[in-house]
Amino acid sequence: GIQVEQSPPDLILQEGANSTLRCNFSDSVNNLQWFHQNPWGQLINLFYIPSGTKQNGRLSATTVATERYSLLYISSSQTTDSGVYFCAVVNSGYSTLTFGKGTMLLVSP
């Protein structure tokens, strides 16, 4: 099956810093989603982005499908950004999400 690798596995930031999270995948995809799992365990949809670039406030994401990677940018990080960020993809020919192992982000005040 498709492999999804996220980097870095852990990230510690000071409040106000910027960061870039990366997601590499091993095959072509029809769907790519970024999620934030907050400290209470909720999975929050951030972006549905099988290709191109999207922005939502301080967050933006870019997927280059031909090169099989996606990037999530967090600018001016806040403590509420802490949690685990997951990238998940749907391989062409399938319909279920395959998740990466996540990036654990801690933003300290």
Added chain:
Amino acid sequence: DTAVSQTPKYLVTQMGNDKSIKCEQNLGHDTMYWYKQDSKKFLKIMFSYNNKELIINETVPNRFSPKSPDKAHLNLHINSLELGDSAVYFCASSQEWDPSYEQYFGPGTRLTVT
């Protein structure tokens, strides 16, 4: 107006018991899923239903039996619970059985088996 809801949110039970988790979506979607998140936070698909029909069963033990009474509901029944079943179970839905549609997740049910 929660889109995908699950009950209960927390479930603590003893080994050997049988329990159910319920999921409802009010998005009018055709396809629903169960995912399991283990203690290392790894998320993996368990089942997928489309229009009440089972489409995918990812080699889950047959102690797990999903049931879809209608398109808006997908319940998960677990027999003879084991310690290894402790996990967070997420329900999700998408508009159609098509990989290009976004999936929306419920809040999760944290199951603890003692």
